[in-house]
Amino acid sequence: MRTPTAAALVVGSEVLSAKVQDENGPYLARRLRELGVQLVSLHVVPDRTDAIVEALESVRRRVTWVFTSGGVGPTHDDLTLPAVALALCRPLVRLPELVEVLREAHRRHRGSSDLPEAALRMADVPQGTRLQGDPRFPTLVVENVVMLPGVPAFFRHQFERLAPDLSAPPFRLACVYVTLGEDRLAPLLDRVALDHPAVEIGSYPRFDEADHRVRVTLEGKDLQRVEAALAALLALLSPDAVVRTEGP
Amino acid sequence: MRTPTAAALVVGSEVLSAKVQDENGPYLARRLRELGVQLVSLHVVPDRTDAIVEALESVRRRVTWVFTSGGVGPTHDDLTLPAVALALCRPLVRLPELVEVLREAHRRHRGSSDLPEAALRMADVPQGTRLQGDPRFPTLVVENVVMLPGVPAFFRHQFERLAPDLSAPPFRLACVYVTLGEDRLAPLLDRVALDHPAVEIGSYPRFDEADHRVRVTLEGKDLQRVEAALAALLALLSPDAVVRTEGP
Numbered sequence: 496m497r498t499p500t501a502a503a504l505v506v507g508s509e510v511l512s513a514k515v516q517d518e519n520g521p522y523l524a525r526r527l528r529e530l531g532v533q534l535v536s537l538h539v540v541p542d543r544t545d546a547i548v549e550a551l552e553s554v555r556r557r558v559t560w561v562f563t564s565g566g567v568g569p570t571h572d573d574l575t576l577p578a579v580a581l582a583l584c585r586p587l588v589r590l591p592e593l594v595e596v597l598r599e600a601h602r603r604h605r606g607s608s609d610l611p612e613a614a615l616r617m618a619d620v621p622q623g624t625r626l627q628g629d630p631r632f633p634t635l636v637v638e639n640v641v642m643l644p645g646v647p648a649f650f651r652h653q654f655e656r657l658a659p660d661l662s663a664p665p666f667r668l669a670c671v672y673v674t675l676g677e678d679r680l681a682p683l684l685d686r687v688a689l690d691h692p693a694v695e696i697g698s699y700p701r702f703d704e705a706d707h708r709v710r711v712t713l714e715g716k717d718l719q720r721v722e723a724a725l726a727a728l729l730a731l732l733s734p735d736a737v738v739r740t741e742g743p
Numbered sequence: 744m745r746t747p748t749a750a751a752l753v754v755g756s757e758v759l760s761a762k763v764q765d766e767n768g769p770y771l772a773r774r775l776r777e778l779g780v781q782l783v784s785l786h787v788v789p790d791r792t793d794a795i796v797e798a799l800e801s802v803r804r805r806v807t808w809v810f811t812s813g814g815v816g817p818t819h820d821d822l823t824l825p826a827v828a829l830a831l832c833r834p835l836v837r838l839p840e841l842v843e844v845l846r847e848a849h850r851r852h853r854g855s856s857d858l859p860e861a862a863l864r865m866a867d868v869p870q871g872t873r874l875q876g877d878p879r880f881p882t883l884v885v886e887n888v889v890m891l892p893g894v895p896a897f898f899r900h901q902f903e904r905l906a907p908d909l910s911a912p913p914f915r916l917a918c919v920y921v922t923l924g925e926d927r928l929a930p931l932l933d934r935v936a937l938d939h940p941a942v943e944i945g946s947y948p949r950f951d952e953a954d955h956r957v958r959v960t961l962e963g964k965d966l967q968r969v970e971a972a973l974a975a976l977l978a979l980l981s982p983d984a985v986v987r988t989e990g991p
Contacts, residue, residue, distance in 0.1 A: 571944070
């Protein structure tokens, strides 16, 4: 089975202008990793139709899932739904089931079923959009694009209702903490990376008072291959250069 | 004077795989805002040459500055310098001044001027790269691309040495905290946004126990225009819907 992949598209002028720090990107990165899905791009763009369309077009055909965050409310700067429609060449249509959901929510929270016109905009979605997850607060999905709200609590709620459908075999991670500097370590890592192409090898130097100078990570979906790469690296290192290993 | 713009390109498989939470993107967003520079894209890509090149190509001609973060060390997963060279169609050349800087740093920290071959890789830069800022730990700049290290303390050090050169007139921000929901507010914001195109208007709803339901932001470089948009919005709101205003 091929590893499912994902791209995150945060529609957030407020993040770019540092009014708000993005929580949804890091949340998604962590949860997708746990679910065995490989995040290959995290892009924060302004609340502008052209920027959203372009970012979508550049990733959507290459990944299993695109997750957008934000821009699905009722105001003038909520442009994600029409931008997704444009990127997918689908008309924007008012979804009666979604109007009903909004009306019901309005009744519940405001005690009135008289929905303002602006709120109805939230039911204008790319044709073919499916409502998944929580029927009272459904996740909007069209083709492989999942359109999540920007408010972190809502983002997480809608994501988690979809999460069981995304799950794939887990990543296997081994870490080696070494006292060598990266410049001495580099030729050894080159060698292991070349001999073990199915294992992704990362090198994270530290320049503080920690007990190690570099943390090397070896990661992949195949446990045997990760173990083999780990063994190959340990064989190249002098034992007193290794502070400890973890995993896989 | 046109507002200078910037794009951030974080080269970080470790961020996408949630091994590390990116600090450099948020730092850059905040500092650029303070300096009057508009950040228009923040993209996290894997440590892969093709991904870096493609992300660079899509933004570099549209912004005043591109800041890259990470991928400038000596190991096999440090690919930013060759990728920038490729994207700019420049050969990768070993810069003698940079070799000297590396040799000097090696002498200072390790007491030896015998530089490992892998460390020399860090001196292979796109032809035309300028060394700016701190002569002992110079910032690498080629055309409009500033190539910063991924370690946050080093990233900040090198950025701050360049910051005085980036400074532009500040953004002016006004905030209005209102008790109306976004659905009722939307037509008023539409109206103000239409009449005041030079002012960027944002709408940030809350769903907790705060004293307001939406924070409206009005932002631009021209103080008079921000004040005019603020006055126009306040004229449309009933006074008891406004909890407070701040700025500009």
